[in-house]
Amino acid sequence: MKKLINNLLYAGLVVMAFSFTSCQEEFEEVAGGNDQETITANSSTAQLIEKTSSNDGSFDNIVDGASCIALKFPYTVEVNGIQITIDSREDLHTIEDIFDEVDVDEDILDIIFPITITLADFTEIVIENKEQLRELAAQCLEGGDDDDIECIDFVYPITLFTFDINNQQTGEVVVESDEDLRKFFNGLEDDDLVSIQFPLTLKKFDGTEIVVDSNGELANALEMAKDECDEDDDDDFNDDDFDEERFDFCLTQCPWEVREVVRDNQSQTEQYLEYIMTFAEDGTVVVKDREGNILNGTWTSSFTDRGPLLTLEFDVLVDFNLEWLVYEIGDHTIKLYAENGNKIILKQLCEDDPGEVPGPDTLREILKECEWIIKKVKNQGEEIDRLLGFEFKFLPEGVVTLSNGITTSEGTWEIGYNNDQVLSLLITMGDEPGVSFEWPLRDLNNTRLRFEVEEVDYELVLLRVCDDNASDGDVPEIRNIMMGGAWNVAMYKENDMDMTSEFAGMDFNFSTMHQVEVSVNDDPISAGIWRVIRNHDNELKFFLNFGDEAVLGELTDDWYINTVDSNRIELIHEDENSTETLVFERP
Template sequence: MLILNKNIVKLLVFSLLILVSCQQEIEEQKTNTEVSIAKDSQFSSYLQRVVMVKTAEDDVIDKSSYCTVKFPYTVTVNNEIIAINSADDYAKVVTNINANTNDDDIVKISFPVTMIYYDYEEELIENQQQYNSLLAFWNSLPELLTKINCLKVSYPIVLNVYNSSNQSASSVVISNDEAFYNFINNLTSNKLFAINYPISVKVDDHTESIYNNEQFDDAIEDAIEYCSSNNNNTFDFMGTITSNSWKVSYFYDESDKTSLYKDYQFVFKNDFTVKAVKSSIVLNGTWETKLDNGVREFKIHFDSSTPFHELDEGWKLFEFNNSQIRFRGNTSDGGLKTEYLYLTKI
């Protein structure tokens, strides 16, 4: 009987150790939730836009969100020479432009200058002719969705990398925004990476701890939605959506379903009809939009017999420019699953 009691005690102790160990493992998973990220994922594109070069601030000078002019340099506006030594000096250019309604307000850059592109590449521009060619090239491309402001990553961070080709694992320490951008940019299709959580991010003037991809994604989307420098309040939604043809560049509803709409061209008419055209296939539908407490709402409807009926959601405008319109739909599973519809100008 005594031996049995000892065995019971041993079993209880062993069970307690397993329970404690499992609890520790669960707690560790809670505070270090690593989920693999692919280069072509939506989350990966968000990360790159958080850490890319801030290029939109000087658009009044260089007329392009694809690049920024490297400090220091000078410009001439209405015969006044203005030294641009930091971002604070952009205001001097705006003030000069707004000072008088009877001048030409043309901003002339004093060459040579070095341009820094959104992906950290640099190029020396020797003269106005070379600069005009550069602008023509950028203008031939879709308008860039620029850097996501008001959120900064605190470094260093550790990324764990898995190579599916040789089933090897490694890790890399990232020390700044440029290194993070280049890491994602140079990632190949056979590699996935995971962020070693927790990490810290600075949102405006306060610091937040991030414990998993979902929390990081939420913080980024909050920055897009609520940071004033990420919002374009002058966007003409009706004029833009009805004056161009569009394709579905991303549709997510529990899974990536973009391929359902591959090669279809969408045309939205002022009479609120919409056509989806692919070769000889023409699908007809309707659309509607309204402003609700300052939020642009959008609905699109196709017949239920077509695969396009899945687009029939209550969408809300999330991000936009003249080349891309992004909507966000319903959220489920405690905020972990959100529907997305992205339109890109053809």
């Protein structure tokens, strides 16, 4: 018995077919009447047509891990504790952004059921729970693959004819989309006969079009296209589909700033941070270190099934000499990985020439636009932890304030050139000598300023925060979660050393004005500063500052927010010597 066709178009086609069979004189013979003019619904050519017109579910593999199904918009997911609604394909990038905020995290994504999914044949099914979804996803090929053909597409409309066993035409239909075409073939019995009106146009993955004039040419074109491109059916949502030509263009388009270097599981970031790499089309790469010294090397790229490979060779920068897998390209960032604990993260610098320093008026306006949070203050090599998270406001008439949310110091500021003709920020604040200094500008981008005097090991790093990040949906939400009641330290580890017991019995209450109070049995024992911000690398950070107190001072740092939900937040801090993990949970 024929399958029931839900689409009215195909229901009409079936009715049309029956009307033809009732009147023999209305039959129309196909010219020639040979096997090449028609194909059976179960033929290899028909199967290729079905695979090419199948619904591709690989675009949302970051959610379901299965290319043979796709979730129907809208739906809601919880990503590392943050609930978001997915209304379009563009929203899927938000999930990747959250996953990328901390490279070492264990990403967790939960789908809020029920959901509706679309199968390869465009059938829609309501899924009530995770077990149902897993069962359907398991029907895909191993590794998340499906058996569709994505490297070539039909150009519509297409006219199709149906025939009886005597090769006499019984119907005609025009299809306008992959869904129409796939549903048409679903409505046929295995031995039904079909013919296609030629010539037929196909569009390949690179945009080129080919025209076929027969079933044989069509089958050959579809078969040849099966392996012509990366269908991106795996679950590696970080590969970003760069071909070699696009990768080379991206690499040479602008300079790149070194943000992180790890070799053999040992961080070398402090040594190479903010080095500038400029890749040229002739295969040379020029590196400028923080002192302005020039180091020369070479680069080559190749393309594999895993993605682009970048090979770097230097005489001096031996930590860069490897064949690197380009693991991720996105949001002006390239992440390079190699086996045995090797990683480089580069940030693209297209907006300004890295050697070009703004004038005094430009720097004045930048400072006055928003508030600036202290990420680091270092005097003669010693970091002043008690100032972490304090907020500068550079006001008109040369007035500057520095606040921890409760107390505010006031001083003066001005912009000018120092004796070495380097653009500098002069801060004078009598009751806070830690920031009173002539700070030469060393690095500036939209959201970050770095001042440094390397000879005496003075450094000031400021992060821009406008309107307290009120327009950032994630930041206010996390703040509200933290201010919803008391929290306890559920875990504090430095590398493999568990020091959770040091915080037993302590209640942490996060309140407005960036204040946090610690109490034991409702008796306050300490107070500090806390902040949630999005930093210059678009990462969510959690600032904690208890100064240098014996126990609580160990928590003073700017932490990455790894995961967060209404009852738990996990924070991570990494440097060249250690990895710390701090978990707060509600009692």
